[in-house]
Amino acid sequence: MPRAPRPPRPMPPLDEWYDPNRPMRTLVRLFRPERAKLTGAAVAYAFKHSPVWVMPLLTAMIIDIVVEQRPLRELWVATAVLVVIIAQNLPVSILYIKALSLSVRNVESGLRMALARRLQELSIGYHRRMSAGVLQAKIVRDVENVVESTRQTFDSAMGAVTTMLGALIITGIRTPEFLPIFLLAVPASAVLIVAMRKRMSARNRAFRHHIESMSARVSEMTHLIPITRAHALERRELDRLDSTLVSVREAGIRLDVFNGRFGALAWITFQLLSVACLVGAAYAAYTGLFGVSAGDVVMLSTYFMQLTGSVTVLLTLTPMIAKGLESVRSMGEVLVADELERNEGKRTVDSVAGAVSFENVTFQYDDADAPALQDVTLDVRSGETVAFVGPSGSGKSTILNMVIGFLAPTSGTIRIDGNSVSDIDLRSYRRFMAVVPQESLLFEGSVRDNVTYGSHDLSDEQVWDALRSANAAGFVTEMGGLHAVIGERGARLSGGQRQRLAIARALIRNPRILILDEATSALDNESERLVQQALERLMAGRTTFVVAHRLSTIRGADRIVVMRDGQIVETGSHRELLDAHGEYAAMQR
Template identity: 55%
Template sequence: MATREGPLDHRYRGEHPVRTLVYLFRADRRRLAAAVLVFTVKHSPIWLLPLITAAIIDTVVQQLPVSRLWGSAGVLLFILLINYPLHLLYVRLLYGSVRRMGTAVRSALCTRMQQLSIGYHSRVSAGVLQTKVVRDVETVEQMVQQTAETGLGAVTVLIGGLVIIGVRTPEFLPVFLVVVPAAALLVMRLRSRLRSHNEDFRQEVELLSARVTEMTRLITVTRAHGLERDALNRMDRTLRRVLGSGLRLDLLNGSFASLAWVFLNVLGIAFLTGSALISYYGVWGITPGDVVMLSAFLTTLTTSTTTLMGLAPVISKGLESVRSAGEVLQAPELEENAGKTEVTEVRGGFEFRGVGHVYDDGGDGGQGRAAVRDFTLTVQPGETVALVGASGAGKSTVLNLVIGFIRPTSGRLLLDGQDMSTLDLRSYRRFLSVVPQESILFEGTVRENVAYGMAEAGDDAVRRALHDANALEFVDRLPDGLDTVVGDRGSRLSGGQRQRLVIARALIRDPRVLILDEATSALDTRSEALVQQALARLVAGRTTFVVAHRLSTVRGADRIVVMRDGAIAEIGTHDELLARGGAYTALHDGRPA
């Protein structure tokens, strides 16, 4: 399998997707060549059968030695029997290569997503990225598999059949070269008329999917207001549209299948009759076996040509998925850490020198309004600084600057005297923990969530962190204690329990810098009290930045920074700011700051 970094070396954007596919399969090119060879041998009965059938018929009709009959049957039986082991070998060679390619691309996509900036992730939805990792790669895998299986089969039949016809009955070769593509083209023209109807049906099914999602999301509202009948009537209208569209599509598919079947069989009868007359009158020395062979090849080669033409949508969809994955693999917005100073120790001192940050508004390289401007502040190691202000004042932007998710667009931000633009932020974040408003847990046990990224942490360390986070008392009551699975996003726990596990996760890391972003805003009074006690233990001795709307949660901070329109309005302790009667007092009294 390709290395995790290997697939990123290729120039995906602007590169033809076929060249990209060749690049992705470079490590398995010998296996793929062997797969083509094995497939050609295992698939040979399809194009050898008409020839062997012709030999058997001629043996019977012309009363040739019976040994020819046994020889023909023996050859056919042999190539049929070796199909099974050859097919298994083919699957191992081809499908193994495809799976390895898909795994390598998914690994490369996940690696790239970890490297891309937070700004990129804020613009591109998680659903889109998930689709690229799961569906797009699956589409590429299916394209290669279908094209190899179906396309190779059609190509070997075409080449094998035309070679046999050219050797056995060369007079008919020009006829096949004209009639087969013409018949296949006509069948494809009939099929293309179905495309718009397939599109209509797909759109109706997508609308049905959206309606079902909407219905399930609104179940509580619907039931609370007694609107079940209205919801079902709305769904029934959508279901009737899907039913009508589906029936129309089924009728058209049936018509196409019948017309194609009639046309190909009429063509086959006409060709059979013509070749039989040629044999009957002794023209070109055509034998009865040749007549059967030519008739069989007409159907086989026409079907193969139609199959090849029908692969175009599959290939087109697969190549588009290659381009889609390339959009992530070559996205330029990377967090640059290469060659920068690795952080081995953090005391926790921060100095903001006239820091400003302006977000790109995404239009023609222009810039939007400044989220933070002329922000100047010195934070001592171990100090707790609270950021307060109305929504949009710039508090979250300051936190993102401290975490290193974004860089100052003006001014400088220093960590322990070093400009953060010169530091490897990945190594810096080993000394940092974030407790966000939304408790982020994954499907796993309590132990796995608390010790996430701390493989060396034992049960004693986990239990100590849970105790300090006021979480041990409820964890011990869980059915399996530390081994209890918390559910998707911690769905089996209450909000307060989830937040205390997040605090335990922060405690076990023993960070030097702590970010508390609305850590208690979504909790009830009892849960907030327990979480506040845990946070008090967590904050002790650490440089802490706190953002909170509830001013009661920040009154114990060493300093409170009041922000307005991206700038600092005033700084002081809780009592100092209230005594001034300024912006903080207005916020405290619930008035506009």
């Protein structure tokens, strides 16, 4: 029986030390838990790669055996050594790949989970400002950049470093007079890296911003396809995308040309040094200087080509490293964002009766000139249904978001059963809440998966009870039952059917506080009737906050709150407000 895969090692809290301004140090810390595996991978690589730097020495020995007519026994010994060091490559390569892959994949899954966890903790205001496409790019593309650049850098750098060390050590032992010439390659590479690194980092950062803009544009385009096609605006959307793609192309060309110029400069430099080494070694062997043999000429020439090739590899890694470091910076925009909903250490709520009160609550969005709510005071009793009406921008949705806990008051206090919302763990409070929005949020999967989302260990009968109460059992049966697939975002369902599934999901949670945000505004009359019947069953005995533009849907509310410019201007039942001949009565007319 195959062994179950080990879960990835949990990533330590990144927000405590993640520093996007020091990406190299941050990258090192990301891999710190994997240092034992990386060390093992490095040792395995040194062994598997040994033929590259041992074979020039053995080749020189074989040439000298032939030229100097030494005993054939020495030839067979050299041949046996060559066979052994070549054959060990296969088993040691497998050990190397396993150690490196395990460490890299652990960091990959840990980073993605850390980003996903952070996105769940960040405020709703942050998510409203950030494009979903950009955030998706950080979880998918940026993590992939870090992983692939690390893997390729480790692989290529280990090859280059082991080759350089082997060449320098053997040269220092066999022909130490040529060691200073070999060492010229190292400072030359350092000069090139220092000269180009800053400009390369800037180019990679610019290219990353263009890619993020493209991701946001593509995400927006795919989301708007139904509207675009319905209004024959395909050409306009393609033109908008085309301008974005052109900017990505131009930025990519500039980056590629810059990297190509960098690589060509390095190649020319080291090829000239290689030619100088070959000529120098041949001259020394021809004149008998330093006792250099014919085999030494081949060895020195090969080693210098390997050395210059290794340094060139290290130089060409600079763009790849810069790309990975830029992704470390990019992920930092999420991982160190401070707009968090902080629940740790706060009091856990074990039960909710449903009494909600606003005490002189004022709220203003960061980018707004005026408050969205201003000095709002409202007491909602447990089990009461309160509807909010008013023109767009009057503060209705802001109130709902504050009841959910998505927004915190700029001033004033919101209390749940007498407890300030700022003092309680909102996650525990939301277990007693259900939200039915204007656009039902369904995911690709079965009816059962969508209805029981967030609720576990429910029997099929409980699910059917919720579907019957939501007037959804009929169409679910026609689709094939609880395991029928509804398509991405409920594509196989009508708007009314999606809403009834959302109501079934809310019913099965048995909430104490219910939020209905324009739950029937986008439905036809027949769908609205079915949804309204389901909502009435859902609202029974629960504290309910309703926002609706259709006044016909809120006549049965215990209280109707009329809002304008972030303030409450009228409060009362449907009949009381009509008799008052105020704003509500004007809306009815």
